[in-house]
Amino acid sequence: MKRKFELGSLLATYGVVLTLIAVILFGWLRYDNFLGAFNILSVLRYNSMFALVSLGMCFVIMTGGIDLSVGSVAALSSVVAAYASPYGLAPGLAAGLIAGLLAGTLNGIIVTRLHIMPFIATLATMLAASGTALLLAQNQSVSVSYDTAFTALGQGNLLGLPVPALIAALAYIAGSIVLNLTSTGRGVLTVGGSEDAARMMGLPVTRIIFLVYLGSGGCAGLAGVILAAQFGAGQPIEGVGWELFAIAAVVVGGTLLTGGAGSVGTTLAGVLLLGVLFTILNFENGKGWISLSAYWQSVIRGLFLLTVVLLQAHLINRVGTEKPAPDAG
Amino acid sequence: MTRYEMLGRYGTALALVVLVLFNLAVTPNFATLQTLNVNLTQVCTVVIVAVGMTLVIATGGIDLSVGSLMAISGALAPMIFMGKLVDIGSIHAAVALAIFVSVLAATILGAFNGWLISRFRIQPIVATLVLFIAGRGIAQVMTNGNLQVFKVPEFQVIGLGRIFGLPVQVILMAVIVVSAALALRRTTFGRQVLAIGGNERAARLSGIATGRIKIAVYAISGTLAGVAGLIVIAINSASDANLVGMGMELDAIAAVAVGGTLLSGGRATIIGTLLGALTIQLVRYTLLANGVPDAAALVVKAAIIIGAVWLQERGRVG
Numbered sequence: 193m194k195r196k197f198e199l200g201s202l203l204a205t206y207g208v209v210l211t212l213i214a215v216i217l218f219g220w221l222r223y224d225n226f227l228g229a230f231n232i233l234s235v236l237r238y239n240s241m242f243a244l245v246s247l248g249m250c251f252v253i254m255t256g257g258i259d260l261s262v263g264s265v266a267a268l269s270s271v272v273a274a275y276a277s278p279y280g281l282a283p284g285l286a287a288g289l290i291a292g293l294l295a296g297t298l299n300g301i302i303v304t305r306l307h308i309m310p311f312i313a314t315l316a317t318m319l320a321a322s323g324t325a326l327l328l329a330q331n332q333s334v335s336v337s338y339d340t341a342f343t344a345l346g347q348g349n350l351l352g353l354p355v356p357a358l359i360a361a362l363a364y365i366a367g368s369i370v371l372n373l374t375s376t377g378r379g380v381l382t383v384g385g386s387e388d389a390a391r392m393m394g395l396p397v398t399r400i401i402f403l404v405y406l407g408s409g410g411c412a413g414l415a416g417v418i419l420a421a422q423f424g425a426g427q428p429i430e431g432v433g434w435e436l437f438a439i440a441a442v443v444v445g446g447t448l449l450t451g452g453a454g455s456v457g458t459t460l461a462g463v464l465l466l467g468v469l470f471t472i473l474n475f476e477n478g479k480g481w482i483s484l485s486a487y488w489q490s491v492i493r494g495l496f497l498l499t500v501v502l503l504q505a506h507l508i509n510r511v512g513t514e515k516p517a518p519d520a521g
Numbered sequence: 522m523t524r525y526e527m528l529g530r531y532g533t534a535l536a537l538v539v540l541v542l543f544n545l546a547v548t549p550n551f552a553t554l555q556t557l558n559v560n561l562t563q564v565c566t567v568v569i570v571a572v573g574m575t576l577v578i579a580t581g582g583i584d585l586s587v588g589s590l591m592a593i594s595g596a597l598a599p600m601i602f603m604g605k606l607v608d609i610g611s612i613h614a615a616v617a618l619a620i621f622v623s624v625l626a627a628t629i630l631g632a633f634n635g636w637l638i639s640r641f642r643i644q645p646i647v648a649t650l651v652l653f654i655a656g657r658g659i660a661q662v663m664t665n666g667n668l669q670v671f672k673v674p675e676f677q678v679i680g681l682g683r684i685f686g687l688p689v690q691v692i693l694m695a696v697i698v699v700s701a702a703l704a705l706r707r708t709t710f711g712r713q714v715l716a717i718g719g720n721e722r723a724a725r726l727s728g729i730a731t732g733r734i735k736i737a738v739y740a741i742s743g744t745l746a747g748v749a750g751l752i753v754i755a756i757n758s759a760s761d762a763n764l765v766g767m768g769m770e771l772d773a774i775a776a777v778a779v780g781g782t783l784l785s786g787g788r789a790t791i792i793g794t795l796l797g798a799l800t801i802q803l804v805r806y807t808l809l810a811n812g813v814p815d816a817a818a819l820v821v822k823a824a825i826i827i828g829a830v831w832l833q834e835r836g837r838v839g
Contacts (some may be wrong), residue, residue, distance in 0.1 A: 226552070258646070260771075282529035306831050309785070311583075312778050316823040317773055323819030326608055331816065436585070494655020498637075501651065503753050504640040 206504065208339055208445055208458050215472065220479075223475040231471065235356055237422070239467040241266070241415040242354035242437060243460060248369050248408030249438040250459040255370075255404050256384045256451025257303065257310035262412040263434030264322035265295040269416025269428060271325045274334040276343040285417050288368040292413015293406060295321050300402035314405075317352025318435070325428035334426035346421025356418040363411065368456045374402060383449025415466075427446045440493065441466055444500045532832050533780055533796045536825075540803045547604045548810045554805075558688060562756070564802040565694040566591075566749040568795055571773040572701045572782075573742030574796045577703070580735055580778055581718040582638065582645035584742045587773060590630055591750030591766025594623035596660040598751055599669040599760050602676055630656065631743015635736030649778025660762035669760040680755025690752045690804040697745065697812030700728070702791035714738060718786025736794075775822070776801060779829040801825065 220224040245262040250258045273288030295317060302313040328334075336342055348355040371377040379400045382390045391397050415434075420426045439449075445462030447454030469488050477484060544551040548837075556697045562767060570587050589774040600606050600621035609615040637648040682689040705711035713734050725731045738810040746766070780788040780797030801822055808818045 272785060280764060285798060287778050302827060304584030306827070307834055308827060308830050312774075314771065314773065316826040318771070318823075319775075319826070320817045320823035323816045323823070326819070331814075439646075439652060440650060443647055443650075449647055485662065485665060487658055487666055490658030491655050492658075494651050494653075494658060497647075497654060498651045501643050502641060502642060503635075505643050509552055 206446075206458075208461045208465060209498070211435055212461045212468070213339040215465065215468055215488070219472055219475065223479070226471075226475060231453070233357075235464075235467055235471055236357035237354040239463055240360040241422075242434070242441065242467065243413045243463045243467050244361040244363055244415040244418070245408075245434055246438040246441040246463045247363055247434070248411030249403075249435070250442045250447055250454060250456060251367070251371070251380060251404045251446055252408050252446070253439070253442050253449055253493050254380050254384045254451055256387070256437070257402055257404065258314065258449075259299065259405065259408045260300060260311065260435045261295060261315040261317040262322055262326065262415075262438055263431030264318045265412040265431075266351060266416035266419060266434060267429065267431040268295065268321045268328075269294075269413040270420035270430065271329045271334050271341075271416075271426035271428050273417045273420045274336045275328070277340060277420070278337040281341040281344060281455070282338070284336070284421075289410060289413040289416035292409045292411070292416060293492055294409070295412070296409015299409060300405035301403060303481070304398045304402050305343055316448065329426060329428040329438065331428070333477040334420075336420050336424055336426065338424070342382040343424065346418050346423070356422065359418065360416060364456060371432070371456055374395070376403060380404060381452055384432075384453070386452070386501060391505070404444055422513065437466070440497050444497060444498065444503070448504075469493060469496065532829060533793060533800055534668075536829075537796055537800050537803065540589065540807060544803070544807055545812075548807065551810075557675040558691075560799075560802055560806055561691045561694075562688050562804075564688045564798050566752050567750070567769070567772050567776055567802070568694050568798045569697055569745050569749045570742075570769055571776040571794045572791055573745035574770075574773040575780070575789050575791055576701065576705070576714060576738045577645070577742050577778050578774075578782055578784060579714050579786055579789035580691070580738050581721065582735070582738070583649065583774070584631075584739060585646065585649040585770045586630070586634060586652035586656055587742060587746040587749075587826060588766035588769035589653050589660070590627045590743050590746040590771060591753065592657050592660035592762050593630065593663075593683075593750070594627045594747035594751035595662045595754040596669070596762045596767040597623040597626055598676070599671050599702070599754065600663065602673055603669070603671055612673065612675050612824060616673065619676065619727075620679075620751060624744055627747025628740050628744040629678075631654050631746070632659045633674055633737050635739030638739065641730035641733045648718065651673055660765075664760070664762045666763065670758065671760075672758060677755040677758065680752050690756075692789075693748070693752075697748075698791060698795050705789060705791055710734070710737070715789065718783075718789070720787075733822065736760045772801075775826050779826060781833055783833075784830075 216468060225231060238277060245481065249259055249262060256347040269288040269291040272291040273284045276287035277284040299317050301313050302308050303310050346356055350358055371380065377404060379390065379395045382393065382395060383397055383400050385396060419430060421438055442459050443449065445455070445459035447459060471490055473484060550556065561565055563690060569804050576588065585631055598619040601622055602612070604614045604615065609618065634649050634652060637643050638645050679689055679693070684692060705714065713729045715726070716729060717731050721731060776798035777794050778784060778797070779800060780790060780793030780795070782793060804821060804825060805818045808821060809815065
């Protein structure tokens with residue numbers, strides 16, 4: 193029974209990679225310069241922040257939890273990083289990252305020590321981080337220093353590749369290694385499969401759950417640093433809705449919200465798929481056949497999410513006779 | 522009943538009483554009808570949406586789409602009563618049609634959420650995420666992202682009118698709260714909602730049409746979001762699809778959680794939700810009236826949510 197169920201989620205998992213390839217092929221055949229260096233690099237640069245928060249979210253969701261705070265934690269980190277940016281690249285990076293890790297610690301403590309549902313715990317942290325960001329920034333955006341190398345973290349290139357994309361790539365490689373090659377990583381999936389079973393197996397369940405929220409906070413912190421560096425300012429009101437975009441990317445990437453299954457690589461495919469749809473829309477408008485406003489972006493993303501979710505439900509319900517129990521999330 | 526159990530059950534009511542007493546002592550001009558009206562008008566859209574959210578959460582679900590549904594109904598109504606879609610002679614007929622169609626649209630979309638959840642067994646958080654993302658886009662596409670400004674007293678009575686000195690939307694809120702509370706406690710429907718949240722399998726085996734009940738619950742949540750969207754635009758004399766209902770899903774969930782409804786389903790209280798929303802609103806008002814910035818109020822709100830839910834958890838575990 194369990195094996196069949198996994199087969200269903202495997203099919204759903206590889207679907208996203210195939211779809212991404214199909215969409216890219218479509219763009220390549222239909223538009224000039226779709227695979228031009230400029231277009232590819234700007235897609236990568238812009239989506240690196242979303243890729244980072246989605247990576248953290250992916251780990252949290254694999255344990256069966258959720259992290260609603262990532263958007264406002266990124267906003268908070270962008271403000272902190274902007275304040276630290278006059279001291280240089282490394283202090284700015286470190287300050288933003290530490291702000292994110294602190295928020296992650298708070299989430300981890302509320303979930304593991306106070307035993308409050310992740311949904312509510314991270315909802316509260318979301319409000320607190322947003323309030324703190326606004327207080328620190330005094331309700332306005334905080335300019336970063338252009339005298340130091342800090343802005344290179346968002347705008348710079350290294351070996352011809354955008355620095356934020358390289359940061360995201362490193363994070364994904366690290367995430368993949370942790371998930372597949374370390375005992376903590378395997379523990380993440382076990383906890384998500386059944387927390388009680390993981391506890392009986394003697395796994396350090398509390399520590400694993402704490403670590404995924406810490407990691408998610410760290411990813412959001414890095415995303416905040418990139419946000420500040422890319423747009424030249426710490427932005428206390430940015431990040432609204434990032435958490436739900438990240439959840440959508442993780443779901444499109446084939447990770448089940450019930451926990452226990454998931455993959456880092458397909459999450460990245462999910463982020464890129466949602467990101468590339470926007471580019472396709474721009475190119476299509478450029479051809480002049482149709483004229484769809486940028487507002488169609490969210491409609492199309494929503495429809496995409498719907499399609500993916502229906503396909504997953506279809507596969508899971510058909511392949512596995514035992515249906516997964518609906519969960520409040 | 523243990524100490525924690527008491528605190529968990531009556532904590533919100535107690536907090537509200539303490540807040541009122543504190544304000545009477547500290548905040549200048551607190552005991553005026555104006556203060557009451559300001560607080561009630563500000564809280565009433567949250568309460569209306571949170572009532573629907575309470576029913577959804579009682580079944581063990583969640584509805585993230587409410588803010589977007591508010592935007593859709595808020596975008597649709599002005600298009601109808603300003604005659605952009607069809608030209609209707611009488612303004613009264615146009616307003617009636619506008620209200621009916623926009624609330625109906627929100628109801629149908631809510632039912633769609635419920636259908637996804639019951640027919641395809643998609644988790645509520647994912648199923649309603651679809652309309653959270655697409656719904657605001659639909660509202661923006663309908664209006665092309667433009668602000669719709671209007672001055673139609675016949676419509677705006679739902680946000681600006683008064684009956685016996687009470688704001689119309691407050692009366693509307695009271696009616697909704699009372700009928701939902703009665704429905705949850707006194708009707709078969711209410712018992713079935715709670716039974717599904719308590720143990721869905723057992724509910725199904727005992728012959729409850731779980732699918733139909735779930736669709737109804739999400740449809741009701743949609744209806745109430747639609748109504749709330751209309752009130753918001755009536756107060757503002759304008760409809761901005763980018764802003765109407767923004768973040769409402771989280772405000773509503775916070776009110777439900779603080780009010781003492783179990784987020785895993787099976788136990789719910791509409792009056793608790795009302796008290797929860799009032800508490801959050803009054804804390805914010807108290808801080809603002811005493812010179813604390815709105816941003817700090819967010820941090821306090823976070824602490825209240827955690828404190829309230831923690832007490833309830835302690836009370837439940839014993």
